[in-house]
Amino acid sequence: MPEGALEIDRVSKRYGEVVALDEMSLTVHGGEMLGFVGSNGAGKTTTMRIALGVLAADSGEVRYDGAPVDRTTRSRIGYMPEERGLYPKMKVSEQLQYLGELHGLRRADAAHSANRWTERLGLAERREDQLQKLSLGNQQRVQLAAALVHDPSVLILDEPFSGLDPVAVEVMSTVLREMRDRGVPVVFSSHQLELVQRLCDRVGIVRRGSMVADGTVEELRSSGPARLTVHAPRAPADWAEGLPGVTVESRENGRTTLRLDDTADDQRVLRAALETGPVHEFSRERPSLTELFRDVVTEEIDE
Numbered sequence: 283m284p285e286g287a288l289e290i291d292r293v294s295k296r297y298g299e300v301v302a303l304d305e306m307s308l309t310v311h312g313g314e315m316l317g318f319v320g321s322n323g324a325g326k327t328t329t330m331r332i333a334l335g336v337l338a339a340d341s342g343e344v345r346y347d348g349a350p351v352d353r354t355t356r357s358r359i360g361y362m363p364e365e366r367g368l369y370p371k372m373k374v375s376e377q378l379q380y381l382g383e384l385h386g387l388r389r390a391d392a393a394h395s396a397n398r399w400t401e402r403l404g405l406a407e408r409r410e411d412q413l414q415k416l417s418l419g420n421q422q423r424v425q426l427a428a429a430l431v432h433d434p435s436v437l438i439l440d441e442p443f444s445g446l447d448p449v450a451v452e453v454m455s456t457v458l459r460e461m462r463d464r465g466v467p468v469v470f471s472s473h474q475l476e477l478v479q480r481l482c483d484r485v486g487i488v489r490r491g492s493m494v495a496d497g498t499v500e501e502l503r504s505s506g507p508a509r510l511t512v513h514a515p516r517a518p519a520d521w522a523e524g525l526p527g528v529t530v531e532s533r534e535n536g537r538t539t540l541r542l543d544d545t546a547d548d549q550r551v552l553r554a555a556l557e558t559g560p561v562h563e564f565s566r567e568r569p570s571l572t573e574l575f576r577d578v579v580t581e582e583i584d585e
């Protein structure tokens with residue numbers, strides 16, 4: 283059972299004047315699924331391509347199981363590129379078998395694995411079709427099969443869920459969870475934050491080529507600002523103004539939504555609300571991953 287971690291250690295990369303990665307670091311442990319999120323151009327694809335070795339870093343190191351990734355370990359990686367790089371005119375099963383052999387499987391094992399994955403991913407009926415005759419969603423399933431056909435020890439997937447229908451999303455999610463449960467480190471990029479929040483053990487948020495937040499969804503959520511909803515129907519409009527660490531986000535029908543930073547004291551807020559009359563609701567919520575992400579992106583725009 284594969285158990286090694288994939289480590290990306292202070293990797294930097296420039297394209298001419300453009301700094302694509304600036305000391306990017308991330309670790310995915312065996313048996314862990316990491317969601318890699320960030321705005322367009324933040325550096326996700328560049329990181330993954332460097333991890334796979336199709337692109338060279340200017341500095342930094344990529345390790346698997348403690349050792350720098352070399353040709354042998356590279357062949358143990360299953361990769362799903364963003365620009366789906368399969369042969370349009372080749373038949374599905376031939377293509378998968380060929381890729382399996384390219385990764386070192388014997389012909390019979392590659393054929394067996396190609397059959398197994400096409401069956402598993404609902405492509406059994408399409409094995410003899412040219413890839414280009416398949417719908418885009420089915421082509422994507424073939425791409426996943428191509429990443430899996432050699433039974434990889436590491437899985438790196440660039441936006442594997444984009445453009446998939448809900449059934450295909452479930453198939454993809456189940457397969458990725460299974461790989462994770464078998465001890466494989468799984469990392470995928472996505473802009474579908476609810477899906478990332480639901481599936482991933484850990485999330486890394488990347489901004490301008492560096493990791494700016496990394497942790498379990500719960501850790502990230504508890505590190506972000508809390509939100510408080512207070513229903514005090516008799517409170518005047520300005521009741522929460524001037525409370526330290528508190529920003530009023532909205533107010534509607536006597537219900538005020540407040541954002542609390544680390545210096546805010548929620549009990550002081552409660553006392554201030556009670557001074558205005560009855561308080562029917564006082565509930566504290568942590569931000570969703572979408573809100574955290576928006577905060578990071580907003581900071582980027584503000585700078």
Ligand SMILES: Nc1ncnc2c1ncn2[C@@H]1O[C@H](COP(=O)(O)OP(=O)(O)OP(=O)(O)O)[C@@H](O)[C@H]1O
Binds near residue numbers: 301320324326327328
């Ligand atoms: N071949 C290239 N030549 C020049 N600049 C590039 C090249 N590839 C990427 N870049 C630049 O590097 C930066 C990082 O791009 P990258 O594709 O890694 O981002 P990303 O996070 O994957 O974005 P997206 O979510 O849009 O896929 C961007 O500024 C991009 O314009």
